[in-house]
Amino acid sequence: MEKTKLLEYFPFSSSVNPSFWHKLTEIKLDIDKLNENSRKIWGYYSNLTFNACKIPLFEVDSTSFNTECNSQNNYLFAHGILLNKNTIEQFKDCNKTELIQNESRRVWNYIASGEALNNPSLLNFFFILSFADLKKYHYYYWFCFPAPPRISVNLLEIVSINSIFEKDMINRLSNNYQGLDQQQKSFFVINNSTTNLEILPIKSIRTLEVTSNLQEYYFAFSDSSTSSEHPGWFARNYIALLLYNCPFLSEKTINLLAFRLSRDGNEINCSSSIVFKIILPKINIQDINPENVWLGWERNERGKFGPRLCNMKTSIDPKCLAETSVDLNLKLMKWQLLPEINLEKIKHAKCLLLGSGTLGCSVARTLLGWGVRNITFVDNALVSFSNPVRQSLFIYEDCVKNRSKAEAAAERLKNIFPGVNSKGYNFSIPMPGHPVGESLLPQTKESVQILTDLISEHDIIFLLMDSRESRWLPTLLGTYFKKIVINAALGFDTYLIMRHGFRSENEEDIVVPETSMERVKSIPGHKLGCYFCNDVTAPGNSLKDRTLDQQCTVTRPGISAIAGALAVELAVSLLQHPNGAKAPAHYKIGNQELGEETHEECILGIVPHSIRGFLTTYTHVLPATEKYKHCVACSDIILDEYQKHGYDFLLRVFDSCKYLEDLTGLSEIHKEITDLEVWDLEDTTDGDEESE
Amino acid sequence: MDSTNICMTWDSFVNYVVEIKTLSDELHDEWEFHGESDNENSIYISKKLHKTFQPAAIDEELINFEEDADEDIPNMENKSVLLTLEYHVAFHPTYSCPILCLNAWNMNGSLLTLEECWQHLGFSDCDYKYNMLTQMDHPVLMRPFLTVHPCKTGDLIGTSFHKSKNPIVSWLSAVAPIFGLKILPEYAKLTF
Structure with missing residues (x-):
């Protein structure tokens, strides 16, 4: 007898087009919902050998769900059934033997009824058992090509x-x-x-x-x-x-x-x-x-009889798509213009926004644009009817519902970009010269504690409040915890953006600026002043003794967007500077401006100490000022006192701002200079820099 | 195409791709045609290629589902994992020019990332990769696709291929091979 061997058959390798998962998701969410009925689908294979492909592919794609089969080119079609289960348990526990028996009866009936003789394509039969986890966009699936057993050829x-x-x-x-x-x-x-x-x-x-x-x-x-x-x-x-x-x-x-x-x-x-x-x-x-029982379950990637899994989260989940697109947009900037920019550093910077008004909203939006993921708001007010038109994160509904500004801003930020981790804290920041009564003591203590924790947990502190004295405590804490502090303040048609000096006791922290340019001077980062350094009075109650119209400073509406954007850009420049917050600031002597000839300090350009803008002339000046040893907020005297007495020290300051002046020696200076009657200095930092 | 601003009109785009599809069918070249002629912005052509590559990492969770193989289905050792590359030629209304998009996926349908595609196409180390292949929304499907950035396409077609009878063929045969898609020389007859 002739020596023979048994005929063996080459099984298919299933290949799923991503559009199949897109379509399945759509159908499951919009049409089938919880319905578990099976669905007729088409599959495609080819008898044309593709150039490099030695694998017999069996493909499904979005057209698999069409009523009429419309395969193009040299594809042949197969009749299929999609059995999509509602839960992973049903997918796992359903009786696979029963399943293949049920489905193979279809093929058997086609054979037995003679239907397959008229339409032999009916012999091309497959089914897919699947479970679509639409929370995670995970698709479990198992192809089966039922065929009769025990035919030894x-x-x-x-x-x-x-x-x-x-x-x-x-x-x-x-x-x-x-x-x-x-x-x-x-x-x-x-x-x-x-x-x-x-x-x-x-x-x-x-x-x-x-x-x-x-x-x-x-x-x-x-x-x-x-x-x-x-x-x-x-x-x-x-x-x-x-x-x-x-x-x-x-x-x-x-x-x-x-x-x-x-x-x-x-x-x-x-x-x-x-x-x-x-x-x-x-x-x-x-x-x-x-x-x-017929045969035909497909082996998985490991050659075992088992299902396969497709994770489509990054290509279907809209939240993932939003994140990828936002990051890609920034990457394009890196790839095309700034190959050295460190986007990760910006993305992971934790930003604390003290104040959720016009400035807070504008700063938050610009931070989102830079891909920043962690943004925390602090404010003590509710959204008022005048707010939404100027404060870009609020809508009319927020006023009607009396929502807290910090919380509404945090939530709106998530609506804009779900990938952001935004939080809102509703409390008042205690201020010097605002004595704390018995009844408010516990609340004040709690506020100080929350603020202290928030500042120590964040990397960049933006001071965006509407009063000078509310900036005192965060200035002190920001300096104490060695954070980047960016201050923005508005006048009617002027604005000031400033980065606070970086506190340092270490020699190695001191970056000595090099500059060989004429008429350009520089101040090292640890010697730069804070918002209060130019003051010779302690912040008191700035709203006291003013008429009603003065208490809420009016500003030109465009100013907050400009100033807010500048505050973020300054912070980003600082992050990209090789010395970070210790970066020195250059300034020019005389009337000249820092211009093109200034050597690049960071990949984004110069990192000034402060930016003063004047809308009447559409100009900026970039002054840099040194830290003042008698400063009521960032001087060593104050920081030492805070370190020694902590909350008790703060409480004394809240009770009386005179205490600050005594402590720093400002009182002494006052005495000396009263005689001289020279007050020009103070006029340069007048009160109208603050606004809502 | 006398104006350099308008590289190609929608109508001529449709004519060119119809020509390509017709010749493709004669050549059995596997280009597919999508869209209906009554829906203006729905037309594009696509072509799939397959490429074998290194197997992906195994998902541990699935091992629980596996059963021991005792059926007489031969295990044919087709362990080589397959990558499908799909190229689309669509019309970009803003740039008024054809764009080449591509997506690559594994056998389970999961898409390759931009970085993985660069790797497979062999230009991970290329300095210009950022300007060549980026992620954009497909103008018809409105889903993110890896796209050959259209900013230079208009110039290229306007300056180099303006005499071509089918500028899409001329442009594709110049650009597509960089991204792994070869255009059969037979298409050249459409250009003169």
Whole structure:
């Protein structure tokens, strides 16, 4: 007896187009919802060998859900069912045996009813068991291509089509194949009894008889396999169909023609097809019906029978898309203009915004633009009806609902960009010269504690409040905890942006500025002043003794957007400076401005100490001032006192600002200079720099 | 195309891609046509390529689901993991020119990141990669796609290919190979 081996079939490798998951998500959310009914889908495979692809691919994409199959090019289609479960448990626990039995009955019915003879594409059948976790955008799935078990086919030999047919016959066959109806393309019969090869539809096997000369027939199918030894998977169903309809083929030798296409120059032809000469087994047809469990679950990436998982979070989750796009926008700046910029440093900077008014809103929005993810607001007010038109994070509804400004701003920021970690704290910052009564003591203590914690936890502190004295405590704490402090204050048509000096006791922290330029001087970062350094009085109650119209300073509406944006840009420049907060500030002597000739201090340009803007002339000046040893907020005397007495010290200051002046020696100076009657200095820092 | 500002009109774009699709069908070149002619902005063509590459990391969670293999399905050792690259040629209304978009995905449908694509296309170390392939919304599908930035396309077509009878073919055959898509020489006949 001839030595034979068993025919083995090359299984498909499923390949899912991302558009399939997009469409499934859409359908699940908008149409199916909790409905678990199965859904008809289409799958695609090809018998054209792709250039480099040696894998028999079975593809699904968004068009798989179409009612009519509209595959283009050389794709063949398969009929499928999507069984999408509602929970991971149902996906895991459903009875896989029962499932494949149910689904394989469909195929069996197509065979038994004769339907498959009229429309052989029905033999191309698959189903997908899936679970879509639409919170995480994780898709669990398992393909199955049901095929009957226990059909042992003996393989005699494998012959190339080229050694059977002449070249011109092969060409004619190729052309005739292209003209076949899509439904008939997957399985057909070739008869070479006449001089011309004839392609017959599969239903012609009904005319076969025991006496037919089987060697004149080629049982052809569009073969997905790329292997020279194995036909593709759907050949199993083909053999079942043949045996069911023509039981007399048992123990006969037949030609199974694996019809494969390949490219030859501009032409597609079938010369890569091969013929498997096989002996069909003798079987009891009831042994292959679906009561005997069919085969066909796809192996996963590890060669095991198990599901696969696709994580689509980054490409479907809108929040992820927003984050990626925001970051990509900034990366483009890095890639195209500033290759050295450290975006991560900006992204991870924790920003504390003291004040959620016009400045706070403007600063927060600009920070978002820079990709900053951690933004915390502090404010003690509610959104008032005048706010929304000037304060870009609020809407009318916020006023109607009496919402706290800090909390409303934090929430609105998340509406704008869900990737931000924003928080709002509603409390008043205790101020010098605002005595704390008995009843308010606990509340004051708590406020000081929260503010202290917030400042120590953040990297950049923005002072954006509407009064001078409320800036005192955060200035002190910001200096004490060695934070970057950026101060912004508004007048009617003027504004001031300033970075506070960086406190340092260490020699190595001191960056000695180098400058060789004429008429340019510089002050090292640790010697730069704070907002209070130019003052010779302690911050008191600035709202006292003023008429009502003076208590709330009016500003030109565009100013807060300009000043807020400048405050952020200054902070970002500082972050990008190699010395960070210790960066020295340069300034010019005389009337000249710092201009183009100033050497670049950081990749974004210079890092001034302060920016004073005048809208009447649309000009900026960039003065730098030294730290004042008698400063009521950042001098060593004050910081030492705070370190020694902590909250008790603060409480004394809240009770009387005179205490600050005594402590720093300002009182002494006052005495000395009263006699001189020189007050010019104070006028330069007049009270109208503050506003809402 | 006498004005350099308008590189291509929508109508001529449609004509050019229809020409390409028609020839592609003759050549069995696998370009697909999408969209309906009555919906102006829905037309684009696409082509898929496959590439084998290194297997991705295994997800531990799935191991719990696995069953021992005792069925007689042969394990054909097709362990090589496959990457699908899909190229789209669509019309960009702002730049008034064709754009080449591409997406690459693993067999399970998960998309490759921009960085991974650079790696697969072999220009991780290239200085100009940022200007070449970036992420933009597909003008028809409105989903993010890796896109060959259109800012130079207009210039290129306006200066170099303005005499071509099908500037899309001329432009594609110059640009697409950089991104792994070769255009068959047979298409040249559309350009003269």
